[in-house]
Amino acid sequence: MASCCNHEVAIETLRGRQRRTLQITLAINAVMFGVIAGAALYGRSTALLADSLDNLGDALTYGLSLYVVSRDRTAKAWVALFKGGLIFLAAVGVGAQIVQRLISPAVPLFEVMGLFSLLGLAANGTCLWLLWQHRQEDINMSSVWECSRNDVAANISVLAAAGLVWLTGRAWPDLIIASGLVLLLLHSASRVLVSSVGELRAAASQRPSANS
Template identity: 35%
Template sequence: MSGGHEVDAGSPEKRKTLWVVLWLNVAIAIGFFAVGYFADSNALLANGLDNSSDAIVYALSLLALTRSRVWQRGAARFSGIMLLVFAAGVIFDAVRRFVEGSDPGGFMMLAMAAVAAIVNLICLRMLQRTKEKDVSMRAATTFSFNDFIANGGIIIAGIIVMLTGANWPDLVVGIAVACIALYGGVQILRDAHHDIHDEKGTEHEGGDQFRL
């Protein structure tokens, strides 16, 4: 799917890629928070929190470039736990809005999600061009893919809100984003766990070769 030039995971290009993706996510998170506040949208605020956690993951991935494989697994575990916590917070806010009521702005939801979808697609393509991904880079790719799917959901919800004036599409998408984050967090934690066995297998094979 990525095609074209591949970026070596150990090259300066990988660091450059992570820095670009990091700042793009910071910018998008700020946009989601600002527009989400004025649009009274749970889905936009949820994505703002999601992109904020993404930015932290990318920052951890940058630090992991010069750290051990154990440190990389720790960074991935931290990002996975963050996603689980984030998911719980979004669901709580959706329930609150359902009980207290809300009046989301459909056009603002649609416009912000469309811009974010373009940015997240750029981030995803950049990350996919990286070959020989370590566990932290795989976590970063998971985040960007989740974001792109979530943006499409917000666009659909924004259209329904504009047509009906109801708030439930916004809440449904907010909870859906939380579920995507929940799944992504579990996958990242599972990947970090499997990486331990992969490392042990590599060490075991190396030991066998040495004995031979």
């Protein structure tokens, strides 16, 4: 009996730590979405816009993850499936923006790109550090970790694009980096979707049959 109680206390302690981490990362990403989206529109940067959409997707993801912290593995798998869909939609949105920039070319402001990619890198690096300890706890937290890692990669990519725009005075580095981010988002979406579908199948196989 004591062992059972200790196990329940340990689980609740773990969930409490997960909630605190998700609350902090949710707040960071919600703020960064507004800041970076405004900078992307002002600076005419598709790569920076992709970065901001990633922050928006993460803010929604962390909110959903917070909701299912105390729920069963099936609920967590369904939310992870939804997260994968959000990542995929973000990739589609950035792809549409790339097409729009190809039709109506505009050289982005590399100063804005560089400054706000550094700001985003600091914010998302903090999130990644906070989530590191939770990355293998369950599918809910592992999918959150996946999103946060994407953010850091996106920030570094946008910073590289800013440097290339400064060197060349042209828009193509911004579009190339944005295209790379689309591929990263698609890859991440596929990983999350496959993991969540596998988790749902595993949960379904463990349910007692109607005849038993």
